[in-house]
Amino acid sequence: MPVLYASRNLTECGDCPIRHRAVCAHCEKDELAELDAIKYYRSFEAGQVLVWSGDHMDFVASVVSGVATLSQVMEDGRTQTVGMLFPSDFVGRPGRDRAPYNVVATTDLVMCCFRKKPFEELMARTHNIGVRLLEMTLDELDAAREWMLLLGRKTAREKIASLLVIIAQRDASLKMCVPKGKVVFDLPLTREAMADxxxxxxxxxxxxxxxxxxxxxxxxxxxxxxxVPDFDRLQEVSGDDADGGFLA
Amino acid sequence: MPVLYASRNLTECGDCPIRHRAVCAHCEKDELAELDAIKYYRSFEAGQVLVWSGDHMDFVASVVSGVATLSQVMEDGRTQTVGMLFPSDFVGRPGRDRAPYNVVATTDLVMCCFRKKPFEELMARTHNIGVRLLEMTLDELDAAREWMLLLGRKTAREKIASLLVIIAQRDASLKMCVPKGKVVFDLPLTREAMADxxxxxxxxxxxxxxxxxxxxxxxxxxxxxxxVPDFDRLQEVSGDDADGGFLA
DNA sequence: TCGCGACCTTGATCCAAATCAAAGAACGGA
DNA sequence: TCCGTTCTTTGATTTGGATCAAGGTCGCGA
Structure with missing residues (x-):
């Protein structure tokens, strides 16, 4: 897992109110202007479902503030969360029509959305956006596979420690720093959401x-x-290599 | 899970000896010629490790024949396979240096490799290849998340049935058909590899x-x-929706 | 202020899958 | 052909986490 999201993913995006892991990380000035022209903000309350699995999705978006989850549900109700969206994360699949998961706000949430058609057109004209999107998708694939190891092979204790480590890291990255020594943060999830x-x-x-x-x-x-009084000790409990940073 | 790989992913690629889910699916003739110029074939025996996690990887590749797995290993030896590569599947991460997983041949294997530097240069010049790569990466992300549901929430019985269904589907797609009724195939994995x-x-x-x-x-x-005398019945046991094909 | 609903904690019991153990195939090489 | 190795099956036992059950805490609206 990349340890330093900060250096790679957090960049200014037009007049967005946060520095975020933006689709426009490498973009030129006029491309940013085009992105600005097709964007709009939406707010959601904790617990609200933004998108149902199978729905038509006519936008792509970045999280401005708050946390959302992506989840799959089986016919009998068994639920597995397959991803968490923190501020700066991107959601949406250019070139695809329907959402494959439920997207649920677990806290109050603000999204910066881009209308999909124009976004795709811009992407077709703009090499940088495609490159950035591929990078982000590869990051998500790494995260998903890391999580497969957790789901398949870790004990309950290691799972909890891993989740706390991840949340601490994401929280720290928003403050442009790396968790070390004593770390403090808020859980953006209920116990049930953590379980899922x-x-x-x-x-x-x-x-x-x-x-x-x-x-x-x-x-x-x-x-x-x-x-967390001693972040290193928690990380040891999580079962991860002390430094998995070779991916970066 | 996409049910019909056939229509979307299997295409001719230059003089490759198979029709495969190629990086060059949408490419023009001269682009194909460039790809041909930087490609070479490599063979591996069952059990051989192609790449170790953390290794420098100076190529990207498609599977021509045989099956390989991607796996993560914890310090104490616990192993989780995070992906299977069937003929036509692509492996490699343009723009990234090191392999994040072990790549292991589970049967005898032939790969069609492309040297990475020239591949990346070609990609930078060629919009189509980037688009195709993003598509493939999104497919893999879907597959990984589908597998997260399996790992987190399915019973052992459902897991086995799911794996058999996946293998049958991939096997059928190579024959350009959809599994239905009575289905016959070979397991390309040992019991241990299935467990992992x-x-x-x-x-x-x-x-x-x-x-x-x-x-x-x-x-x-x-x-x-x-x-498998009745493929539908097996699919029911797997716990998946009868038709998860809305992703396609 | 009270009462209700949403979350969370803890205890008792159960069970699916892990672990430990042993004994068959299948196959290749001497 | 026989032996050794690798892979697989099956049995006995253990165990980590699920399930079932009962309270506890907090915040909010009447």
Whole structure:
């Protein structure tokens, strides 16, 4: 997993209110102007479903603030979250019509959307945007495969630690820094959403968090505010190589 | 999962000895000539490791014949296969230096390789190749996320059925048809390789295959040659929607 | 302020799959 | 042909996480 999202993915985008992992990272000035012309903002409340699996999707978008998840649901209701969208992340599939997953806001959420047709036209004319999109898609593929290792082979304890590490890293990257030593952040997910992402039940998530707390690896204030006194130690529990950064 | 790879992915590629899901699907004649100029073939034996995770990779490639897997390994040896490469599949990451996974031949294997530098230069000049690559990467992302659902939420029985369905589909697509009714194919994987892909142990794989056999859902001749008398019934056991084809 | 609903925690029990163990195929090489 | 190796099957036992069940906490609207 790339450790430093900051250097690669966070860039200014037109007049967007955040520095974000933008489709326009390498774009020229006039391309940015074109992107600005087809963009608009949308807000959602925590729990709201932005897109249902199978829906026609007529936009692509970046997350401005908040967190959303991508999830698959089986006929009998079993649910697996297959991705999390943090601020700066991109969602949408140029050239494809329908959404393959549910997209759900897990916190209040603001998206910067681009109408799909004009976006595709711009992409066809603009080499840079295609290159950037391929980069982002490869990043997501890496993340998905990393998660396959977690789902297939890690213990519940390692899964929880891994999730906390990921959230801490994404949170830190928004502040343009790398988590180290003592780290503090908020969980943007309910226990149930965590369970859906980790392939566990919510009871197991709760129990394992309690266990990590008992051992002093994390401490909680309320249900959501997390303090990690020693980030390295948590990372060891997660079962990942100390430094998987060769991908970057 | 796309059901019909055939129509979308299998195309002629220069003088390659197979019709394959090629990077050059939409290319012009002179682009094909350039691809031909930088390609070469390599053969591997079953069990051979083509690339180690972290290695420098100076080529990208398509599978001509045989099957390979992509796998991640934890420090303590736990292994998760994160992808299978069938004939026509592409492997390699333009713009990235190092391999993030082990690539292992599970059968005897022939690859059609392209040297990476010239491939990237060609890609920079050729819009079509970038578009095709993005398409293929999105397909792989879909497959990875489908597999996340399998790893996180399916039972051992459903996992085995899903794997058999996938292999049957890929095998059928090479023959330019869709599996239906009675289907026959060879398993290109040992029980252990299946276990690594499904997040199970090899004993559980063996037991579940025996169970499916006892129920008449499949029959085996030797260890590897599989006959599925009723493909639809197997697909039901796999837990997938009857028709997940909306992605296509 | 109370009451309700949404989340979370913890305990008791169960079960699917892992682990440990042993014994068959299948196959290639001496 | 026999032996050794690799792969596979099956059995016995254990166990991590699921399931079932009961309270606890928090925040919000009446």
């Amino acid at each position: 992402y980790l392939g566990l039940t919510l009871e197991t998530v709760s129990r394992q968090i309690s266990a990590l707390r008992r051992e002093g690896l994390v401490s909680l204030e309320g249900k959501r505010h997390v303090t | 892909y499904l997040g199970l142990t090899l004993e559980t794989v063996s037991r579940q295959i025996s169970a499916l056999r006892r129920e008449g859902l499949v029959s085996l001749e030797g260890k590897r040659h599989v006959t």
